[in-house]
Amino acid sequence: MNNNAYNINIFSGGAELLFDNKRHYNIDLPNKDTWKLGDLLIWLRDNLLSERPELFIQNNSVRPGILVLVNDSDWELMVSSDLWYLICSLCQILCKYAPCP
Amino acid sequence: MAANEQKIEKLQDEINQLREELQQKERELFDLKFKKYHDNKYCLGLTATDIMRYSRQMLLSQFSITGQIVLKKSRVLIVGMGGLGCPCALYLAAAGIGEITIIDYDEVELTNLHRQVLHGENDIGIPKILSAYNRLKNLNSNIKIIPIHTHANSSTLTDLFKNKTFDVVVDGSDNVATRYLLNDICVLNNLPLVSGSALQMEGQLTVYNYNKGPCYRCLFPVPPPPDTVMNCGDGGVLGPVPGIIGTLQALEVIKILTKQGGVLSSRLLTFDACEAVFRNVKLRTRNSRCAVCGDDPTITSLIDYEEFCGSSAHDKVIDVDILRKDDHIPVKELPSKPETLLIDVRPTLEFAMCNLDNSYNFPYSYLKKGKDLDKLRKKLEDYSTNGSEVLIICRRGNDSQRAVLQLKEIFTDLPLKFLNVLGGLYAYSNSVDASFPIY
Numbered sequence: 001m002n003n004n005a006y007n008i009n010i011f012s013g014g015a016e017l018l019f020d021n022k023r024h025y026n027i028d029l030p031n032k033d034t035w036k037l038g039d040l041l042i043w044l045r046d047n048l049l050s051e052r053p054e055l056f057i058q059n060n061s062v063r064p065g066i067l068v069l070v071n072d073s074d075w076e077l078m079v080s081s082d083l084w085y086l087i088c089s090l091c092q093i094l095c096k097y098a099p100c101p
Numbered sequence: 102m103a104a105n106e107q108k109i110e111k112l113q114d115e116i117n118q119l120r121e122e123l124q125q126k127e128r129e130l131f132d133l134k135f136k137k138y139h140d141n142k143y144c145l146g147l148t149a150t151d152i153m154r155y156s157r158q159m160l161l162s163q164f165s166i167t168g169q170i171v172l173k174k175s176r177v178l179i180v181g182m183g184g185l186g187c188p189c190a191l192y193l194a195a196a197g198i199g200e201i202t203i204i205d206y207d208e209v210e211l212t213n214l215h216r217q218v219l220h221g222e223n224d225i226g227i228p229k230i231l232s233a234y235n236r237l238k239n240l241n242s243n244i245k246i247i248p249i250h251t252h253a254n255s256s257t258l259t260d261l262f263k264n265k266t267f268d269v270v271v272d273g274s275d276n277v278a279t280r281y282l283l284n285d286i287c288v289l290n291n292l293p294l295v296s297g298s299a300l301q302m303e304g305q306l307t308v309y310n311y312n313k314g315p316c317y318r319c320l321f322p323v324p325p326p327p328d329t330v331m332n333c334g335d336g337g338v339l340g341p342v343p344g345i346i347g348t349l350q351a352l353e354v355i356k357i358l359t360k361q362g363g364v365l366s367s368r369l370l371t372f373d374a375c376e377a378v379f380r381n382v383k384l385r386t387r388n389s390r391c392a393v394c395g396d397d398p399t400i401t402s403l404i405d406y407e408e409f410c411g412s413s414a415h416d417k418v419i420d421v422d423i424l425r426k427d428d429h430i431p432v433k434e435l436p437s438k439p440e441t442l443l444i445d446v447r448p449t450l451e452f453a454m455c456n457l458d459n460s461y462n463f464p465y466s467y468l469k470k471g472k473d474l475d476k477l478r479k480k481l482e483d484y485s486t487n488g489s490e491v492l493i494i495c496r497r498g499n500d501s502q503r504a505v506l507q508l509k510e511i512f513t514d515l516p517l518k519f520l521n522v523l524g525g526l527y528a529y530s531n532s533v534d535a536s537f538p539i540y
Contacts, residue, residue, distance in 0.1 A: 065323075069382055
């Protein structure tokens with residue numbers, strides 16, 4: 001699997017503020033046997049995050065108040081839960097802030 | 102000035118009196134006109150006026166006369182009479198909900214009017230629940246509106262729930278602490294919570310604690326770090342966005358009350374106003390280990406939510422005080438220093454809305470990120486040939502204090518003294534020139 005094109009949406013309620021205010025990213029992930037959701041989040045932190053990584057990742061997961069959605073579903077609903085979920089190149093991944101005001 | 106204020110007060114009193122008189126006469130007229138329809142000879146449970154008034158929704162098969170009778174007997178609590186609470190209350194009152202309790206601690210401000218559509222120009226300064234009450238009563242005098250002027254917290258809500266029962270609660274609040282509070286009280290009282298939020302160009306909506314769906318804590322067991330939470334006063338919001346979400350909240354309330362199904366539980370509706378896209382997201386089910394709605398809950402009564410969230414239960418800004426006394430300059434001294442360099446550290450957007458003559462805009466966020474520092478250095482170096490003091494100002498006097506600390510650190514080599522203008526532009530408007538807009 002060379003050049004996995006992942007369509008990544010970072011959107012809503014302020015989460016895009018952490019990503020240079022851009023709401024849509026089409027990213028090419030480096031070649032690797034499997035990409036788990038957890039790997040991707042770390043990759044996002046290391047490669048796309050424009051400021052304050054602690055506002056995105058804390059204790060190896062997203063920080064409290066951020067909801068991760070895969071293909072319009074809460075990531076808690078994924079068969080092999082959360083961070084271990086195997087993503088594929090068709091996945092649409094969204095990071096969303098908790099509702100506040 | 103004092104004469105002007107006296108005039109304002111006198112006019113206000115007169116208007117209030119006239120308004121009361123007008124309302125009385127209007128209600129009298131309505132009663133006389135519709136008196137003949139006040140009985141219910143031909144229909145059970147509703148008056149003839151009700152039938153006519155609500156006919157357009159009763160003609161819906163999924164609603165029908167049964168739905169209307171249910172609404173008439175229903176009691177809804179709406180917390181917050183802001184951008185969400187206003188449209189929600191408006192549609193619920195129009196639909197004929199029998200009893201609507203509204204809670205808010207705040208008074209109407211000019212900055213509210215673009216989105217909080219129950220309040221008008223003449224309501225500025227009065228409690229929001231009062232102007233909302235008047236507007237809702239004007240719309241529908243046949244229902245009961247109960248206005249409560251208080252801050253929703255553990256003790257006030259415990260008291261309220263001791264004396265009253267509700268069928269549905271609407272969250273129209275603007276902060277995390279109140280969201281957890283309403284979630285917990287709804288779980289403890291087994292009530293559905295219709296929760297909405299709107300900020301900038303985004304809105305979202307879901308129903309918690311309904312039909313085996315998750316509660317707010319199932320989704321967010323731990324509150325977000327306080328400094329990641331934005332409010333309308335800082336982030337801004339376009340009026341129709343909360344308008345849409347608040348209206349959708351009213352719709353979900355009606356669906357829940359009339360048991361129509363299709364309720365937005367275990368789902369989250371997000372609205373992207375920029376792209377005009379609604380997204381319906383599937384959420385997890387109830388978490389059996391949830392601290393409040395789980396099988397073995399650890400929260401069995403209300404807690405201190407401000408403490409739990411580490412943030413206050415309102416969206417007002419809390420002032421900081423991080424500098425030494427001699428790092429400040431009173432705002433009143435500003436007019437006597439026209440030659441002194443004045444740096445306004447607000448975001449460029451805010452600077453463009455209104456600014457002081459000869460002030461130089463360099464956003465605090467640039468300082469934090471180290472952006473364009475060479476430009477600033479040039480400016481400061483040029484200035485240091487004939488000046489020694491640099492005044493730093495912002496909207497309320499908080500970011501300017503943080504900026505002074507940063508500037509002192511970055512430009513230690515320059516022979517300049519950075520001073521914070523106490524209280525910022527708000528103080529300027531309050532004690533120097535009232536024509537500077539407070540926003």
